[in-house]
Amino acid sequence: MSKKRGLSVEEKRTRMMEIFFETKDVFQLKDLEKIAPKEKGITSMSVKEILQSLVDDAMVDSDRIGTSNYYWAFPSKALHGRKRKLETLQAQLEESNQKKKHLEQSVEKAKVGRQDTEERSKLAKELASLRQQREQLRVQLDKYKECDPEVVEEIRQANKVAKEAVNRWTDNIFSVKSWAKKKFGFEDSKIDKTFGIPEDFDYID
Structure with missing residues (x-):
């Protein structure tokens, strides 16, 4: 019998956001450490780490009142935040595509009647770097699609x-x-x- 696969970090983040979106409530860490394992299958030991990652990404708000920290997240703000992030990533991707197209044209021109040159080698390296950057941006876009409402x-x-x-x-x-x-x-x-x-x-x- 195969072992049951544990939740990935992104699955835990998505389920943690569900707690906030479904309840529209404000929580302390100790509350989430009780709720998350029971309702979402997130181990209590990983709640703090997952919660902090969401705070760092501005998906969950937090504030200290007295000696306690409180956490909350509302669907409207999360949606706007994701839209802004997606728009930024899409703009970066479009810019990379334009640079890639320009570099490909430059490389093609450099090939005509020329041997390998230092400039061509430099352009080829920059093109490879931009291709890698574009792939990384696509991965980031896919990650944010998982948080779609x-x-x-x-x-x-x-x-x-x-x-x-x-x-x-x-x-x-x-x-x-x-x-x-x-x-x-x-x-x-x-x-x-x-x-x-x-x-x-x-x-x-």
């Missing part, structure tokens, strides 16, 4: 369906336990121990 909404709906399914199974387990108690007179603790049911087993709110 439509994608987040799809994830939220999928989570809702999964939650309903889990609660249906939970209801079935409680029904079986009730039947076993009436049929055989078993106590709850004995049934839980026999079938490996945790003491805090309950519906997901």
Whole structure:
């Protein structure tokens, strides 16, 4: 049996943003360390690191009030922030494409009736560098597409369906336990121990 794959950093960041977008609430770190593992499958040990990365990227706001730090993020600001970032990246990509086109034209001209020159070698290196830069910008664009509000909404709906399914199974387990108690007179603790049911087993709110 293969091991269950852990969440990637980007998956954790996306799920952490879902907490803010779905609740539209303000949290302390200790609150998120309780909520994130239970509702989003993010380990409590990684909550602080993921939260700080979102603050560093200006996707989550934070403020210190008294001795406590508070964190919040609203969909409207996150959307505007992503749009600005995407526009900046797209402008940089367009600029790189223009430079690449110009350099390709220069290289083609340099080929006509000429041997390899220092200038041509320099242009070729700059062209290779710009191609690499363009690829890096494309990767960044793809990363921000994962935070698109439509994608987040799809994830939220999928989570809702999964939650309903889990609660249906939970209801079935409680029904079986009730039947076993009436049929055989078993106590709850004995049934839980026999079938490996945790003491805090309950519906997901």
